[in-house]
Amino acid sequence: MRPKTLITGGAGFIGSHLCDRFLHEGHDVICMDNFITGRPDNVAHLIGDPRFRLIEHDVTNYTYVEGKLDYILHFASPASPIDYLELPIQTLKVGALGTHKALGLAKSKQARLLLASTSEVYGDPLEHPQTESYWGNVNPIGIRGVYDEAKRFAEAMTMAYNRYHGVETRIVRIFNTYGPRMRANDGRVVSNFINQALRGDDITVYGDGSQTRSFQYIDDLVEGVWRLLMSDESEPVNIGNPDETTIAEFASEVVGLTGSGSKVVFEDLPKDDPQVRRPDISKAKAVLGWEPVVKRQDGLQRTTEYFRRELEGSLQD
Numbered sequence: 582m583r584p585k586t587l588i589t590g591g592a593g594f595i596g597s598h599l600c601d602r603f604l605h606e607g608h609d610v611i612c613m614d615n616f617i618t619g620r621p622d623n624v625a626h627l628i629g630d631p632r633f634r635l636i637e638h639d640v641t642n643y644t645y646v647e648g649k650l651d652y653i654l655h656f657a658s659p660a661s662p663i664d665y666l667e668l669p670i671q672t673l674k675v676g677a678l679g680t681h682k683a684l685g686l687a688k689s690k691q692a693r694l695l696l697a698s699t700s701e702v703y704g705d706p707l708e709h710p711q712t713e714s715y716w717g718n719v720n721p722i723g724i725r726g727v728y729d730e731a732k733r734f735a736e737a738m739t740m741a742y743n744r745y746h747g748v749e750t751r752i753v754r755i756f757n758t759y760g761p762r763m764r765a766n767d768g769r770v771v772s773n774f775i776n777q778a779l780r781g782d783d784i785t786v787y788g789d790g791s792q793t794r795s796f797q798y799i800d801d802l803v804e805g806v807w808r809l810l811m812s813d814e815s816e817p818v819n820i821g822n823p824d825e826t827t828i829a830e831f832a833s834e835v836v837g838l839t840g841s842g843s844k845v846v847f848e849d850l851p852k853d854d855p856q857v858r859r860p861d862i863s864k865a866k867a868v869l870g871w872e873p874v875v876k877r878q879d880g881l882q883r884t885t886e887y888f889r890r891e892l893e894g895s896l897q898d
């Protein structure tokens with residue numbers, strides 16, 4: 582009998598790539614989403630596949646699926662800063678209540694659950710690069726607190742179900758990930774810069790651009806998630822690309838890559854914006870034999886082609 586996997590947030594950027602991968606691995610896949618930040622379009626190519634089901638549902642409410650379930654990937658949550666700033670209560674609810682519902686379902690089905698956590702649990706980190714043993718520097722009442730604290734709660738809840746109910750759980754701490762199917766207007770730096778460059782608009786660097794991020798391509802993340810789910814590791818594992826860049830350097834890189842005439846402008850730095858971020862991936866290497874393989878230039882090229890097609894499509898509409 583084929584394994585059956587539920588992917589919450591499956592119509593989002595990352596979730597939709599996971600639907601592809603798990604179907605490819607021979608699983609039956611249920612994609613559950615309320616489309617608050619995701620789009621049915623992201624999984625439109627899977628409709629009609631008898632092994633794929635799309636269910637519209639808000640996972641902060643009672644969540645149930647018929648029949649057996651082997652795996653749950655809990656990816657439902659707004660993830661881009663402008664999304665979770667616009668949806669603060671929904672973000673807290675899906676991280677807290679949604680994770681509780683997903684864990685309850687895992688317990689009742691004896692399924693293994695993997696939680697999508699985030700490098701944001703490290704906040705504005707005082708340890709650099711960030712190892713899994715670092716507890717973080719998060720402002721609970723700051724504007725990003727709604728996301729960071731929801732994910733910290735989600736990790737605590739996941740460990741509690743693991744320890745007290747014996748549910749098999751995995752926690753992936755995902756660092757900035759990019760690729761096709763991001764929304765052009767999701768406000769994240771990769772989608773903003775590429776779309777600004779393609780349109781010839783100003784490239785908006787926030788602050789002086791000295792803050793750093795480390796970007797991983799979606800395919801590397803999906804491989805890391807697959808390996809973690811199939812491993813025996815129940816404590817959190819960082820999955821990210823340690824190739825760190827300043828945001829100012831990144832702006833120049835995007836301008837160069839797209840051959841754009843855009844100029845770089847500087848705007849106010851959002852509150853509580855982390856100064857640095859780079860994963861220490863020693864644990865993923867040791868435990869999962871995983872490391873990223875897609876170079877930033879290649880990943881950006883593929884993402885630029887995607888956004889170019891999207892832009893041409895929207896101009897034709």
Ligand code: NAD
Binds near residue numbers: 592613660699754
């Ligand atoms: P996304 O917004 O594209 O996807 C999230 C999906 O969850 C959307 O389809 C949305 O409609 C759905 N969703 C939100 N609330 C829901 C609810 N209550 N019920 C059902 N569905 C709901 O974002 P993404 O970048 O694909 O992120 C997916 C997951 O990965 C999130 O949990 C996010 O915190 C985590 N993550 C992403 C990154 C990144 O760089 N993209 C980094 C760290 C962690």
Ligand code: UDP
Binds near residue numbers: 771787850851
């Ligand atoms: N950023 C920027 N210009 C933009 C969008 C974002 O300079 O148009 C900066 C943002 O302030 C942060 C970094 O880029 O320092 C990454 O932002 P993103 O929203 O992608 O994710 P974060 O890592 O902050 O969650």
